[in-house]
Amino acid sequence: MSYREEMVKIPTRAGHILTGTLFTPLHPEGQSLLISSAAGMLRRFYHAFAKHFASNGFTVLTFDYWGIGDSGGSPDALKKNRYNLAHWGSNDQAAAVSFLKASAPDVPLSLVTHSIGGQICGFNPEHPRIDRILMVASQTGYWRLFDGWHKYKMWFFWNAMIPWTTPFFNYFPAGRLGLFENLPREMAYQWKRWGKRAEYMMAFRDSDYFFDQLRMPILSLSFQGDTLAPPKSVDWLALQYTTADVRRVHYTVEGDIPGHFGYFRPRSEKTLWSYTHQWITEGVWAKQ
Secondary structure, three states, X not given: OOEEXXXXXXXXXXXXXXXXXXXXXXXXXXXXXEEEOOOOOOHHHHHHHHHHHHHOOEEEEEEOXXXXXXXXXXXXXXXXXXXXXXXXXXXXXXXXXXXXXXXXXXXXXXXEEEOHHHHHHHHOOOHHHOOEEEEEOOOOOOHXXXXXXHHHXXXXXXXXXXXXXXXXXXXXXXXXXXXXXXXXXHHHHHHHHHHOOOOHHHHHOOXXXXXXXXXXXXXXEEEOOOOOOOHHHHHHHHHHOOOOEEEEEEEOEOOEOOOOOHHHOHHHOOOHHHHHHHHHHHOOOOOO
């Protein structure tokens, strides 16, 4: 094995401790990579991707947001959790950036976001320490920007599923509903408020928003077969980072339909992971 893998504890400004996994290469190549998960996804989902890049000399950090998995994700802890979705950016993602910079202080830091991970970048006060961002299927959740039957599924999610079930459990029981990991109450409620508005999170803009302050290169990817992040929803989010050097790519390769999760699966090692390595190290994306 060409890297060392260890569970780590990540301190945050709010006082709670996030659980992460740090992959340290035995032969560093001068790059670090932080993976910011989708909502309700455990960090272990991203470990094949993390191990690939650690094997190529990257220092890689994955972590669970507060209220997910090993970071206070038990039902008892969730019932006491009063943090919202923006907090995942302002506190959790920010703490992970600081931790990784301390672990690999003198190398460029690339942030890879999945879905909601790209939405919360705009709340992250540590954004000046990020050298580049790759947004993987990161989108708005506004229901009208979804296609066909999925538009009405999103409407039902915001208007019925979250408000009907969350008060009963004092957290959103996504696991019981067969969706993903359970979510903190205030996180789910804020997410619901965003998803019902065309301006999404921008409808509630305040002084803690940094969307127009990010200045690094951003590559925003969308994929064939992704009903959870159709291209127009990904387009919308990319446009919110008005001062960054944003490039939008809709990945269309015949016979390759990654959907919402396929980018992080091992089958993408020779294609999407290879293109990602090239973009991080050379600034070039190999496909359209």
